[in-house]
Amino acid sequence: MDLEFTWAWIALALAMFPASMGVVNLFLVRPPRGTPPEGSLVSILVPARNEAANIAACLDAALASRGVAVEVVVMDDGSTDATARIVQDYAAKDARVRLEVAPALPPGWTGKVHACARLAAAARGTHFLFIDADVRLAPEAAASMTGHAARTGTAMVTGVPRQAIGSLGEALTVPMINFLLFCYLPGGGRAFTRRPGMAAACGQLLLVEREGYFAAGGHEAVRGVLHDGLALARRMREHGLATEIVEGHGLATCRMYTNFRDSWAGFIKNAREGMATPVGLPIWTVMLAGAHLWPFVFLPRSAALLALALGFALRAAVTLRVREPWWTIPLHPLTVAMAxxxxxxALVRGLMGKPAGWKGRAYGTV
Incomplete structure (x- = not known):
């Protein structure tokens, strides 16, 4: 047995791991179901820093919510554009809208986490639905997520919105969110396990039950992180609370970035709290490159062809399931390489002590 033959079969084995997990998770992860309890009030909470281009459409979608009572609270986090004025105009017309102004950022906090903590303190609802300003909620989203939380006894319900992708730079970065969730997270973030290490969440669309949120310490307990959704999900599981990922493409739409430069910077920001650790990243590199890039080296061996076929089929299944553009599927190997x-x-920058940051703020080596 020659060496290339052996390595080709190793690549196939690495490809079979996400394929098998992906099939299971595509079955497990489902849309939320349930009816909100009587008296429910969902506080839709929006941290906003220089979001004048987004905030009006975000508010329009949030105020179109039906099936449950809502309030919409926006935290203006040091904006220098027209964000505050736009929200004030909405508040003057609709009593469900409130504008809050974040105080100066305290030491040890990251900006969005501080804004979310202040939003929770100001909220009146039985449930808090944290969304980003670039998220457009579907009319039934707040009601279905709240109903699901009540039906299942889950303290956190979260999902990945349908990702609107309009440029090559986005196509080479954004699709890895759902691909990793479905193909490399055991159980797909479902609540049948409360192990913190298997928790996951998407900060773009995250609903928490009020009492559970404060019992776990809320955002104050994760004040120094940049990836707030993941940290909060782990924190809640550490306190014995259930968290669950549901199918999110029918709940909201989000266009995270509009070009490669912003996509690169945005994913660099969160990487240090994900894969980019000295211990974890070499393992992730073997798993991802071995399954989706390495087989190209051993073409046309049958094991390599099968490994690539599995990878593309898996990517196609996830892409079509979450309603991302079909034309991103052939880019899959480049997307893995970019990730x-x-x-x-991110790892090298962290080891060199270069600060992480976002929207004009630097946070050291968090």
Whole structure:
């Protein structure tokens, strides 16, 4: 048995791991179901820093919510554009809208986490639905997520919105969110396990039950992180609370970035709290590159062809399921390579002591 033959079969084995997990998770992860309890009030909470281009459409979608009572609270986090004025105009017309102004950022906090903590303190609802300003909620989203939380006894319900992708730079970065969730997270973030290490969440669309949120310490307990959704999900599980990922493409739409530069910077920001660790990243590199890039080296061996076929089929299944553009599927190997490049750059920057940051703020080596 020659060496290339052996390595080709190793690549196939690495490809079979996400394929098998992906099939299971595509079955497990489902849309939320349930009716909100009587008296429910969902506080839709929006941290906003220089979001004048987004905030009006975000508010329009949130105020179109039906099936449950809502209030919409926006935290203006040091904006220098027209964000506050736009929200004030909405508040003057609709009593469900309130504008809050974040105080100066205290030491040890990251900006969005501080804004979310202040939002929770100001909220009146039985449930808090944290969304980003670039998220457009579907009319039934707040009601279905609240109903699901009540029906299942889950303290956190979260999902990945349908990702609107309009440029090559986005196509090479954004699709890895759902691909990793479905193909590399055991159980797909479902609540049948409360192990913190298997928790996951998407900060773009995250509903928490009020009492459970404060019992776990809320955002104050994760004040120094940049990836707030993941940290909060782990924190809640550490306190014995159930968290669950549901199918999110029918709940909201989000366009995270509009070009490669912003996509690169945004994913670099979160990488240090994900894969980009000295212990974890070499393992992730073997798993991802071995399954989705390595087989190209051993073409046309049958094991390599089968490994690539599995990878593309899996990517196609996830892409079609979450309603992302079909034309991103052929880019899959480049997307994997880009994801690994982002993680390695983030790791090296962290080891060199270069600060992480976002929207004009630097946070040291968090």
């Amino acid at each position: 690994l490049a982002i993680q390695w750059v």
